[in-house]
Structures are given as C-alpha cells and as structure tokens.
C-alpha cells in the first residue's frame with residue numbers, strides 16, 4: 001500500500017516505473033546493455049501468463065532483443081564472480097581472525113536494514129558488492145576495452161526481481177568505473193510490460209543464447225534466486241578450495257527450502273564450518289539479535305529480505321506459497337540442467353581473472369567489486 005511504500009526503511013517497497021528512461025536511451029542511440037538476474041528467468045513467463053515455474057531463457061533473450069536491447073548478458077556470470085570473491089573473503093576471515101560470522105551482502109534491502117537497525121554489526125557484512133553491481137562495474141571498465149564502445153555511450157540496465165535494487169544502483173559508492181555503474185533497474189513486471197507493449201507473443205518465440213562473453217553462468221549462479229542459494233553456491237567453491245578435493249555431490253539439501261531459519265554444518269576435511277540462512281526480515285532480526293548477544297557461533301550467514309529469496313521479490317508477479325513451490329522447483333531444475341555447477345569452474349570467470357582482475361581480493365577486485373557501508377540509524381532519531 002502507499003503508506004507502506006513511503007514508510008519502508010529499506011527501500012524494498014519503493015516503486016518507480018523506469019521503462020520510459022530505457023526507451024529514451026534506446027531512441028538516443030545509446031549502446032543499451034541488459035543483465036538478467038537469476039530469478040528473472042524463473043518468473044518472466046509467469047508474468048506473461050504461463051504457469052509458475054516455466055523457465056525458458058532462450059525466449060527471454062529473443063524478446064529482449066526485439067524490444068531493443070543491444071546486448072543481453074546473464075547476471076549468473078557475476079553471481080559466479082561474487083562467489084569467487086565472497087568465498088575467498090570467508091576463507092581469509094577464517095584463517096586470519098577476521099570478524100565472524102560473515103554475513104552475505106547480495107540483497108540491498110537487507111543491507112539497508114542492517115545499516116538502519118544493526119549499525120554496530122556492519123563489520124559482519126561481506127564487503128562484496130551484489131552481482132548486479134559487480135556486473136555494472138565490469139560493463140563500464142572491462143567491456144569498453146574489448147568492445148570499443150566508450151563507457152559514456154553505454155546505458156546499463158539491470159532486469160531484477162527486486163525494487164530495492166533501484167535504490168542500490170544510485171548509492172554514491174556504486175561508481176567504481178568513474179560513471180554510475182548501473183544506469184537503471186527495471187523489474188520483471190516492467191520488462192513484461194515492455195514485451196507486451198512491443199506486441200511480442202512470448203509463447204511463440206524462437207530461442208536465442210545470451211551474448212558472449214558474459215553469457216555463461218553456472219548452476220551455482222542459477223540458484224542465487226532462492227533462499228539458501230548463495231550459501232550453497234559458496235559451499236560448492238569453498239569446499240574445493242579448502243580441501244583440494246572434488247566435491248562429488250554438489251547438492252547441499254540442508255540449506256534448501258522455505259523454513260524461516262535454516263542451519264547446517266559442513267566438514268571441510270577436519271574444519272567444521274557452521275552456517276545459517278534467514279529469509280524475511282523478521283527472521284534476519286532474530287539471527288542478528290543472536291549475533292549481537294554473542295550467542296551465534298556460526299561462521300557464515302546468508303540473509304535475503306524477501307520471503308523465499310529473490311523468487312519472492314516485489315518486482316515479480318504477485319505470489320502465494322503454491323506458486324513459490326513451483327518457482328523453487330524451476331530454480332533447482334535449471335541448476336541440474338547445466339553442465340557446470342560450480343562458480344570457480346566457469347571458464348570465463350577464470351579468463352577475466354587472468355586477463356583483467358588478477359586474483360580474488362586483489363587490488364583490481366577491491367577497486368571494482370567491493371564496497372563499504374554506512375550507519376543509517378539516524379533515520380530512527382528524527
């Protein structure tokens with residue numbers, strides 16, 4: 001409701017229709033690039049009248065090209081990059097006495113909630129930017145060097161399940177490229193409106209692949225859309241980095257599902273890593289109160305503000321739990337289909353470290369892929 005939208009302290013309920021700005025950029029001859037978040041492929045067909053859980057990335061890319069996007073890239077790629085950075089950050093904290101538990105930072109509504117309600121706990125947050133913002137920084141640094149398109153001519157659009165991402169992209173810290181890294185965020189609902197307005201019959205479209213080089217993501221990136229997905233993706237990589245052994249069963253079932261707070265413990269060849277996952281801000285508050293009281297002996301916590309994670313985000317079609325079950329099935333079915341299911345095995349991730357970034361947590365990565373947070377508790381004092 002309008003009152004909730006105005007009062008929401010985390011910006012998750014702030015709704016703008018930004019499609020007009022995207023059309024203007026297209027008409028102005030900008031090089032308009034889209035990145036498509038993991039949850040979007042799960043809910044776009046539903047937004048256009050198909051059954052919940054129907055997933056077809058190929059039709060989505062075709063529709064977006066017909067709407068007028070010059071390039072359509074996959075945010076799964078930068079989800080993999082997030083895992084590389086976040087996994088190494090966790091290892092660094094474990095080995096060097098850093099602040100624990102480390103808490104994920106992919107969800108801007110959660111970040112703003114932490115900044116307003118738990119400012120003294122900010123050192124627990126991973127310094128990694130979200131996949132959206134990592135991608136944005138690369139699209140105006142690495143991509144121009146390879147494509148010959150000047151950063152000033154690029155208009156970078158994120159297609160997200162999320163309204164809080166609109167706030168995230170205008171945070172002043174999100175200008176690592178020297179420009180605003182992501183120019184505009186539009187939601188699944190806004191994209192569905194653009195597809196309808198173009199007179200496209202989504203059900204009948206042929207399939208097109210995501211554009212290269214940011215079109216290849218792994219199953220690990222795919223599961224970011226569900227609560228527990230970031231944790232599972234991180235564990236797949238951290239296990240192999242720490243043990244040096246291949247993880248044969250990549251399915252961490254203990255971190256899946258819609259239980260409000262989930263806990264698990266993973267044995268990394270003698271090192272026990274305790275993890276917890278919360279979705280919905282009420283559950284996040286409970287976990288953070290335990291952290292604050294020194295009663296939470298976890299090493300790693302994932303928090304997503306929306307019930308169910310991003311597949312339940314406010315930019316998607318209206319949900320109920322029956323639909324959410326179908327969306328969740330869609331997430332894990334996509335993960336299973338992919339030939340590569342661990343972020344560190346993505347060949348383009350390996351290439352971008354070799355050619356441009358150097359190493360996880362290195363100087364260039366710090367400049368482009370990490371961020372800082374702000375105490376916003378003043379909001380409650382005025």
Ligand code: SF4
Nearest residue numbers: 107109162306310313
């Ligand atoms: Fe956005 Fe919700 Fe996902 Fe957070 S959980 S990133 S608020 S859609």
